[in-house]
Amino acid sequence: MRLILKWLLSAIALLAVAYLYNGVQVTSFGSALIAAAVIGLLNMVVRPVLVVLTLPVTIVTLGLFLFVINALMFWAASGLFGGFHVNGFGAALLGSLIYSLLGLVIEAALGGLFSKR
Template structure:
């Protein structure tokens, strides 16, 4: 239940990012659902490998390079999908920052509402 609710809220937050920031476009809620799923899969499968491979750069930049990795995951999802577009790397960076912030709010709210499932 919590996973499905988080998925729906993540799709809604993608629509919010597209509404707030012009560099990100989402054509429909169905596209947002698919994009949220693809972003989640990329973050689960590919992001740990990228973090491990770029660990020296991440240490030198005091962790700021993780923002670049998040932007790359956001941009990669946009290149794979049709109904989800990002205009460039800077748009991916800003969009991923907004999306990550909303994801933290969603995670916190779900932890309070559904404590142990």
């Protein structure tokens, strides 16, 4: 139940990013659902490999390179799916920052909702 709710809320967050920032476009809620799933899969499969491969750069930049990796995952998701479009790397960077902040809010809300007592 938690996974489905997080997926739905992530799709809503993606629609919010598209509403708040013109550099990101989402055509419909169905497209947002698919794009949220693609972003989640990329973050689960590709992101850990990139983090390990770029560890020296991440250490030198004191972790700031992780923002670049997040932007690349966001931008890659837009390239894999047609209903979700990002207007370049700068738009991906800002869009991924907004999406990550909304993701933190979602995690906090779900943590309180599904806390083990």
